[in-house]
Amino acid sequence: MDRVPRPLIEGMREDLLPLVEERRDGALKTILINLHPADIAAVITVLGNDTDQHYVFGLVADPQRASAVLVELPPPVRENIIDDLSHDELADLLGEMDSDDAADVVQELPPELAHKVLSGIEPAGRAAMQVLLGHAEDSAGGLMATEALIVKLDARVEDAREVVRARGEDIEPFFYIYVLDEERKLRGWLTLRDLVLRRSQTPVREAMNPNPLSVTPDLDQQQVAEIFRRYDLLALPVVDENGVFLGRITVDDVVDVIREEAEEDLARMAGTVEDEFDEPSVRRVSFLRLPWILISLFGGLLAGGVLRHFTTHLGLTALFLVAFVPVITAMGGNAGSQAAITMVRRIALHPIGPMEMGAIVFREARVGMLLGVVCGAIVGTTAFVWRGEWFYGAVVGVAMAVAILVAATMGTLVPIIFHRIKVDPAIATGPFVSMSNDVVGLFIYFGLATLLLHLGGGAPPG
Numbered sequence: 001m002d003r004v005p006r007p008l009i010e011g012m013r014e015d016l017l018p019l020v021e022e023r024r025d026g027a028l029k030t031i032l033i034n035l036h037p038a039d040i041a042a043v044i045t046v047l048g049n050d051t052d053q054h055y056v057f058g059l060v061a062d063p064q065r066a067s068a069v070l071v072e073l074p075p076p077v078r079e080n081i082i083d084d085l086s087h088d089e090l091a092d093l094l095g096e097m098d099s100d101d102a103a104d105v106v107q108e109l110p111p112e113l114a115h116k117v118l119s120g121i122e123p124a125g126r127a128a129m130q131v132l133l134g135h136a137e138d139s140a141g142g143l144m145a146t147e148a149l150i151v152k153l154d155a156r157v158e159d160a161r162e163v164v165r166a167r168g169e170d171i172e173p174f175f176y177i178y179v180l181d182e183e184r185k186l187r188g189w190l191t192l193r194d195l196v197l198r199r200s201q202t203p204v205r206e207a208m209n210p211n212p213l214s215v216t217p218d219l220d221q222q223q224v225a226e227i228f229r230r231y232d233l234l235a236l237p238v239v240d241e242n243g244v245f246l247g248r249i250t251v252d253d254v255v256d257v258i259r260e261e262a263e264e265d266l267a268r269m270a271g272t273v274e275d276e277f278d279e280p281s282v283r284r285v286s287f288l289r290l291p292w293i294l295i296s297l298f299g300g301l302l303a304g305g306v307l308r309h310f311t312t313h314l315g316l317t318a319l320f321l322v323a324f325v326p327v328i329t330a331m332g333g334n335a336g337s338q339a340a341i342t343m344v345r346r347i348a349l350h351p352i353g354p355m356e357m358g359a360i361v362f363r364e365a366r367v368g369m370l371l372g373v374v375c376g377a378i379v380g381t382t383a384f385v386w387r388g389e390w391f392y393g394a395v396v397g398v399a400m401a402v403a404i405l406v407a408a409t410m411g412t413l414v415p416i417i418f419h420r421i422k423v424d425p426a427i428a429t430g431p432f433v434s435m436s437n438d439v440v441g442l443f444i445y446f447g448l449a450t451l452l453l454h455l456g457g458g459a460p461p462g
Contacts, residue, residue: 141217339411368408
């Protein structure tokens with residue numbers, strides 16, 4: 001089945017709508033049968049209308065394909081589809097899914113419905129899902145599937161091939177065959193390359209990789225993703241504290257983790273939450289954004305107070321200086337946001353020790369100083385040319401340099417502080433940093449102007 005680019009799927013909506021409205025079952029089935037389950041899910045999603053979505057999903061007759069489509073649907077659409085299914089129908093679809101996908105769907109159900117659906121699943125599948133549901137959703141245990149290709153330590157390579165022939169179609173995707181001892185402890189793994197190149201009678205213990213990477217089920221999903229990235233893995237076994245094999249995590253699940261974490265960080269950087277992307281309620285979205293908007297409003301009022309205080313004391317001198325307020329605050333905000341976003345990403349990907357932390361802050365301060373000197377020289381020269389007085393060039397140039405230096409340092413420190421007090425540092429890159437940089441930038445700018453006026457004995461000439 002060929003994958004259809006998303007823009008083409010959205011373009012197909014106009015062609016599909018007449019067929020859907022007229023309930024042209026035959027024509028629609030002909031189209032759907034040639035689409036990948038992910039593309040069928042995309043088609044259902046772009047229809048928009050709940051009734052039409054239920055109708056098109058019902059045309060996917062094969063339970064295995066229908067279960068794959070259900071997994072690919074966005075949570076709000078999937079919830080609407082599930083509402084239209086009987087308990088038995090849903091149980092049948094869950095039975096066709098990999099255990100990790102089925103557990104994710106069950107986790108979204110109301111507790112009473114989840115219990116009824118689980119009771120309709122065959123015992124082995126139900127037991128596997130209950131194990132997975134016992135782990136946190138954002139942990140290695142929440143990502144793993146219990147299905148895996150397994151061979152005993154005392155087997156031969158030919159025995160491993162037989163395992164692949166017997167169970168390979170039921171486990172997709174598979175990349176490794178895991179080697180377990182009599183106590184089900186992980187002792188190694190075989191790659192598909194090993195199965196092809198090794199002789200049939202070669203003992204598994206000689207053909208296997210005896211030092212496989214593994215993780216425990218309580219490891220955070222971000223750390224799991226980092227292990228996949230660092231070692232270029234396709235799958236990763238999960239073991240308990242005694243080394244007993246529990247399941248495997250595959251790269252397709254890690255790709256989903258990377259996307260989810262990126263969406264979460266982007267949402268928090270904007271001062272909201274990732275749930276907003278799929279939230280239909282205008283009122284709820286408004287209340288999610290309101291706290292951070294109020295912080296920005298408070299920061300604006302505080303900045304206005306600083307501006308009012310200094311302009312009162314500086315008199316006519318302030319009129320020219322006010323022209324540079326937007327560029328001072330904007331450049332400080334940009335420098336602070338750059339440093340903060342870089343720091344949030346670093347914290348998310350790599351644990352930072354106290355010694356490394358000091359080096360990072362010092363590095364960012366030097367970067368901020370260099371940026372500040374360059375930008376300060378440019379804007380200071382501009383102010384001097386416009387006004388023809390060294391005073392204005394000095395005030396604007398030095399203020400710009402100091403504002404960028406302070407903003408870059410704050411943008412680095414704030415995420416570290418939030419991380420230390422167990423608050424997600426991603427929120428530090430939103431309105432909080434912008435607010436603080438605006439206030440500090442204005443205070444530096446007009447405070448420096450006041451200081452130079454005091455040292456010069458009054459207002460500059462002209």
